[in-house]
Amino acid sequence: MPSVCFYFQVHQPLRLRHYTVFDSNHQYFDDFKNASVCRKVANKCYLPANRLILELIRRFEGRFKVAYSITGVLLEQLQHYSPEVLSTFDALAETGCVEFLGETYYHSLSFLYSRNEFVTQINKHCDTIAQLFGQKPRVFRNTELIYNNELATLIEAMGQFDGIITEGADHILGRRSPNFLYKPKNCRHVKLLLKNYSLSDDIAFRFSNRDWPEWPLTAEKFAKWISDVNGNGNVVNLFMDYETFGEHQWEDTGIFNFVRHLPEKILAHPDNNFKTPSEVIESYRPVDTVDVPHIISWADTERDLSAWLGNAMQSSAIHELYRLEKQIKSTGDAKIISDWRKLQASDHFYYMCTKYFADGDVHKYFNPYDSPYDSYINFMNVLNNLQRRCSKPTHGGERLTPPQSAAPVGLQTIS
Amino acid sequence: MRLNQVGESVRVLMLGWEFPPFISGGLGTACYGLTKAMDQMGIHVTFVLPKAIQSEYATHVNLLNPNSRTARPSYRIDELKNVEFRAIASPLEPYTTPESYRQRIEETIRRKQSKHGGLSNSQVVAGTDYSRDMYTEVHRYAALAVELAQNEDFDLVHAHDWMTYPAGIAVATIMGKPLVVHVHSTEFDRSGEHVNQMIYDIERQGMERANKVIAVSHFTRGIIISRYGITGDKVEVVHNGVEHNGAAELSLSDTGIRSDEKIVLFLGRITMQKGPEYFLYAAKKVLEVMDNVKFVMVGSGDMMHRAIELAAQLGIGHKVLFTGFLRGQDVQKIYRMADLYVMPSVSEPFGIAPLEALGNDVPVIISKQSGVSEVLMHALKVDFWDVQEIANKVVAVLKYPPLQMTLKSHGNFEVRKLRWKDSAEKCAKIYEEMLVSV
Numbered sequence: 047m048p049s050v051c052f053y054f055q056v057h058q059p060l061r062l063r064h065y066t067v068f069d070s071n072h073q074y075f076d077d078f079k080n081a082s083v084c085r086k087v088a089n090k091c092y093l094p095a096n097r098l099i100l101e102l103i104r105r106f107e108g109r110f111k112v113a114y115s116i117t118g119v120l121l122e123q124l125q126h127y128s129p130e131v132l133s134t135f136d137a138l139a140e141t142g143c144v145e146f147l148g149e150t151y152y153h154s155l156s157f158l159y160s161r162n163e164f165v166t167q168i169n170k171h172c173d174t175i176a177q178l179f180g181q182k183p184r185v186f187r188n189t190e191l192i193y194n195n196e197l198a199t200l201i202e203a204m205g206q207f208d209g210i211i212t213e214g215a216d217h218i219l220g221r222r223s224p225n226f227l228y229k230p231k232n233c234r235h236v237k238l239l240l241k242n243y244s245l246s247d248d249i250a251f252r253f254s255n256r257d258w259p260e261w262p263l264t265a266e267k268f269a270k271w272i273s274d275v276n277g278n279g280n281v282v283n284l285f286m287d288y289e290t291f292g293e294h295q296w297e298d299t300g301i302f303n304f305v306r307h308l309p310e311k312i313l314a315h316p317d318n319n320f321k322t323p324s325e326v327i328e329s330y331r332p333v334d335t336v337d338v339p340h341i342i343s344w345a346d347t348e349r350d351l352s353a354w355l356g357n358a359m360q361s362s363a364i365h366e367l368y369r370l371e372k373q374i375k376s377t378g379d380a381k382i383i384s385d386w387r388k389l390q391a392s393d394h395f396y397y398m399c400t401k402y403f404a405d406g407d408v409h410k411y412f413n414p415y416d417s418p419y420d421s422y423i424n425f426m427n428v429l430n431n432l433q434r435r436c437s438k439p440t441h442g443g444e445r446l447t448p449p450q451s452a453a454p455v456g457l458q459t460i461s
Numbered sequence: 462m463r464l465n466q467v468g469e470s471v472r473v474l475m476l477g478w479e480f481p482p483f484i485s486g487g488l489g490t491a492c493y494g495l496t497k498a499m500d501q502m503g504i505h506v507t508f509v510l511p512k513a514i515q516s517e518y519a520t521h522v523n524l525l526n527p528n529s530r531t532a533r534p535s536y537r538i539d540e541l542k543n544v545e546f547r548a549i550a551s552p553l554e555p556y557t558t559p560e561s562y563r564q565r566i567e568e569t570i571r572r573k574q575s576k577h578g579g580l581s582n583s584q585v586v587a588g589t590d591y592s593r594d595m596y597t598e599v600h601r602y603a604a605l606a607v608e609l610a611q612n613e614d615f616d617l618v619h620a621h622d623w624m625t626y627p628a629g630i631a632v633a634t635i636m637g638k639p640l641v642v643h644v645h646s647t648e649f650d651r652s653g654e655h656v657n658q659m660i661y662d663i664e665r666q667g668m669e670r671a672n673k674v675i676a677v678s679h680f681t682r683g684i685i686i687s688r689y690g691i692t693g694d695k696v697e698v699v700h701n702g703v704e705h706n707g708a709a710e711l712s713l714s715d716t717g718i719r720s721d722e723k724i725v726l727f728l729g730r731i732t733m734q735k736g737p738e739y740f741l742y743a744a745k746k747v748l749e750v751m752d753n754v755k756f757v758m759v760g761s762g763d764m765m766h767r768a769i770e771l772a773a774q775l776g777i778g779h780k781v782l783f784t785g786f787l788r789g790q791d792v793q794k795i796y797r798m799a800d801l802y803v804m805p806s807v808s809e810p811f812g813i814a815p816l817e818a819l820g821n822d823v824p825v826i827i828s829k830q831s832g833v834s835e836v837l838m839h840a841l842k843v844d845f846w847d848v849q850e851i852a853n854k855v856v857a858v859l860k861y862p863p864l865q866m867t868l869k870s871h872g873n874f875e876v877r878k879l880r881w882k883d884s885a886e887k888c889a890k891i892y893e894e895m896l897v898s899v
Contacts, residue, residue, distance in 0.1 A: 066853035067750060067860075358863035400839070400871055419841050422864055423857040 678832020
């Protein structure tokens, strides 16, 4: 009796504009580009996919269920550029068949650098979700499914969550299957839902790949794979980017038709059903404890942090960013603090990734920059400007700084 | 070992321009790298090059059977076992314009006249066999090449850049052998829109007559197709490689540059094609926000004086050093000192220098209007005209050490994968296909 648990990640970064060392205004983000990408993805993915999910929920009268995690930075953009998407999410919320998860509002890596900031951003996100969709998130997913024992302890201590979602990485599971509920090490209350990456990636990455022996993937075939889990698992966690539908896999690949027929094929087997993450936690008992001393994520084959922190540029940029935390917060300037938080989005560091860069793969597809170097330069120029705003006196002219002489990164001032 | 249709190693009659140590630019470096790699593959190369004064070679190169039946000077270089050199007495040099050629010849004649006293012009010219205008010389050279080729055994002719195309055409036609022309640069790269019609015509004839055209980049292939009207299926791209040399020892003592100063390098001929003025405009912008930087321009060329004047005009004369043309160890030395190499070329068919810079651990900014930007991922790329962006990137490299570090380590690794061996193998494949279809 496997339950199918769908969770879709919904996120769009706030892309920076081209910002040189000669720029000095405080307009860091490319509003035009962000608006046009947001509208494009809304039309290709969010709107048609939301309509389809709504249609399926209605058709199966509560037997089809899904979960979403929508980042705060996307919610803000949708409010500005595509408010109709928000109303369709609201309609989904009202069906009672949709669960909204909690995460860091800014899609940040703050767990790794500032626990204080991490908790603040989760609370901000949960409040926003409650306000928009009338439900308080009970299940947490960290940015890029980054996870370790410590994160579980921290989330449990926050008191508001029953479960955490992360990657069913081979090296944490060993010979165990991701198709069960687990318990994090050192936790009494929260449970762990692990992504079945093989079945998830069949949809998210391989669906339209004609070199894949299983192509074309039909709803029938996929439903059979789900039913095969019967007797050897309680839940199949299918976690993927929502943009899979219509954006990563274009409509002409047949992805929407696949989804349209999937519920009936899965429900055709009487033992199968759909559950939201919270329902999974209520329905099943954890079968074992999973110990994750080292950090994992859902990225690349390494399932580690190397996509965001793998080279010297990435780690230096993020260190510089969090090094400013105290200085930023002490300004008490809401605009400065918000700009600083928007710079924390993991995407900025992902763009700086040099791994596989020469091979022109998936990293490049999602990258608005020509090269990781361009993205680093841009980010550092913005960060330098942000830092200068902090050191400015509240009134009076610009502070004069002596000319730079081999100063450490991030200290140069250009007035 | 590559085989031709009768089962022997391919023998190439290569018409080239210069060969180390007597080089003035990328063409010589490319010919050397390619020929050396071919030699290692067992391809037999007879390398024909123009030489005005033969004695220069004697100290660097072993003279081989000077009394052979050809009665022409023939040389070998120790490291190249399958390569023989033939020199044709001619004052042709790469990177010359018809005007500078004429000046040079007239100067030679004046020198000789003053040496020999009352000889007339025509006597001197007849005596040296050089023609006073470059076109006549290019064709005279072609005639000499045909004469030479009659005593050589070869399967095909491979000609490098326009001055050898007439020779290539003549030899290929008279000997009935296929012709490959190798385009290292075109008249549009060198002269922008002010093309010399005669040179353009020679280039086009060479490309049209050739059985295959080798372009050093897709950038150049595009020019060959769009500007010369050559059909795409005839034009193959073979990117250049890079030689990996040992590191030279560095001493800062005699340079006048303090060790706390950053050094940004321009290295190339100071000509319109290389965009020296964009380098200086960018330098001016960099100096508006940074102080401890020196800009070093290595090379010479017809825009050198203008570049010096421009630096002064911009008020950055004290921050810009001109070293003139450097070679060998001195180039290595300057690379060792540099923090960054900038190539703002307006139109660069390939551009070997950035690869050498990376090989010497110097990160590079290269213009997008270059062939080398097709093979380098770990480089900063700019439009040559975008001086604001060039300056932005220069400042970033100097200011953010992790950027310099990452560019260096990844770039150095990337350059190690660009080998002449691969270029030579691609050429060999083109030869084979051509010899089969002939």
